[in-house]
Amino acid sequence: MLDVPVVLFAFNRPDYLDRVCASLLRQRGAALDPRRVFLLQDGAVSPRSGLRYAEDSQVEASIAAFRRHFPxxxxxxxxxxxxxxxxxxxxEVLAFEALGADLAYFFEDDLELGPDYLRMMGELRALSERDARIGYFAAYGDHHIAPTGPYVWLVRMQHNWGFGLKRDAWRRLCEFLVPYDRILDGADYAYRDHLAIFRWMETLPVSRPFSSxxxxxxxxxxxxxIARxxxxxxxxxxxxxxxxxxxxGVFREMGFEGAGWREGPEHHLAEGVEGAVSRIMAESLAMQTEHRQKRLARLLQEKGAVWMDRNRPATPEDxxxxxRMLxxxxxxxxxxxxxxxxxxHEARTALLTSREFRGRNPVPLGD
Structure with missing residues (x-):
């Protein structure tokens, strides 16, 4: 019986969630404890902006799909x-603080698992217990390479999909992410301040051309x-x-259409696979360090020509x-x-929420 919490994240795709839940129940060599499976269901309307990002019926259908599989x-x-x-x-707070788990498995609603996924996660978990540097691990594989096995080697984890995360690594990351989280708290995630995030990267030894x-x-x-x-x-x-x-279009362009999985009890981590961890860490660090040293300045220049700095002091001209506009x-x-x-952004908000503006614009801005 799997002794770690399994946390599912869902929003407005109940059909996908239904497939993911079904795949969790088809696992071989690793049984789930249904009392330790959790659905973290997001809501439909932002309390900050009032924008609706999903229909209530989609949220309700998502919860219903989960309950069908995990009553x-x-x-x-x-x-x-x-x-x-x-x-x-x-x-993450639920798993590591409320439940006090040392390790938890996290799944979004768009990764369908093959029947050996949790068994392979168990082998990766054992490896992570032998190597304290490993904080994240996953078994969804590289669909571009698509090796056949049965001897399974390690590569750098790309996306945070269907992963295991250790509490010690999470705690270290929480402190690191305080400035990033502060930026996110300023707007709906879909409209996060990308420019501020890239400027935060200026304070780091590493960077990437994304803000997620x-x-x-x-x-x-x-x-x-921390190894991934x-x-x-x-x-x-x-x-x-x-x-x-x-x-x-992006789904097909990235080669996910028609992608499959390998299955069978003959698949296992290869002997000596732990030797790849140092190489994976070094390659990942080198790639992000190079971006920080050679590409971030140009990226900031390009983005700065498109995005305004919402935190800069408003000028008389602004x-x-x-x-005039409002x-x-x-x-x-x-x-x-x-x-x-x-x-x-404070100057803009002051005018948008002023009595004069609301008196001239009785129709709400959003839908």
Whole structure:
């Protein structure tokens, strides 16, 4: 019986979740304890912006799908939309603080597992117990290589899909991610401040050209010396053809269409596989370090030409522009002086929430 919590993250794709739950129950060589399976269901409407990101019926169908497969499992449904980063964060807090687990398995609703997935995760878990550097591990494999096995080697873990995470590594990452989380708290995750995130990377020895929560955690692992490993053989398949990060075209372009998994009791980690951990760590660190040294400055220059710095002090010209666009007039000097010098986003919010603006615009901005 698997003795670690299994945490599922879901939002608005009940059909995908149904397949993932079914695949968890088809495992061979590793039995789930249904009382230790948890659904972290995100809500539909953001309390910050009022934007609706899903239909209530999708959320309800997602919970229903989970309960069909795991009637003794636990549902932690958010009352409103948190966004993927905050929903995952609360799942980690549940596993490592509320439940006090040393290790937990985390699955999103778009990775369908082959029947040997949890068995291979057990072998990876044993490896991680022998090598304290390993913080993340997964068995979904590299579908571009698609080796056949049965001897299974290790490669660098790419995406945070269907992974095991150790509490000690998580605690170290939490401290590292404080500045990143502070940036995320300023907006809905879908509209996070990308420019601020890349500027945060300027303070690090590593960087990547992405701003996602997966990216931030990967950078933390590289900076802190935490290994992220996975099997090269595929024991699962990615099914997220539709979602926040993928569409049908990207799904096909990245080679996920028609991808499959290997199965059979003959598959095992190869002897001596632990020797690959140091190489994987070194290669990952070198790649992110090179990006930081050679590419981040140019990336910031390019992004800075597109994105405004929402935290820079508002100039008199900024304030005058906001008044003309939002209130159809120029500011009186004393009003303008009150906003000049404040962070640009605060100046904008002050006008958007002002009585004058609301009086001119009785129709809500969002839908």
């Amino acid at each position: 003794r499992g636990h549902v932690a449904a958010a009352p409103h939309n948190l966004g993927i980063a905050a929903n995952i964060r609360r799942g 929560q997966d990216t931030a955690k990967t950078l933390g692992c590289d900076a802190l010396g 490993v996975m099997t090269e053989v595929c024991f699962a398949r990615y099914i997220g053809e539709k979602g926040s990060s993928f569409d049908e 304030v005058a522009f906001l008044f 209130l159809d007039r120029v500011p009186e000097s004393e009003v303008g002086t009150g906003l000049v010098g404040r962070p640009l």
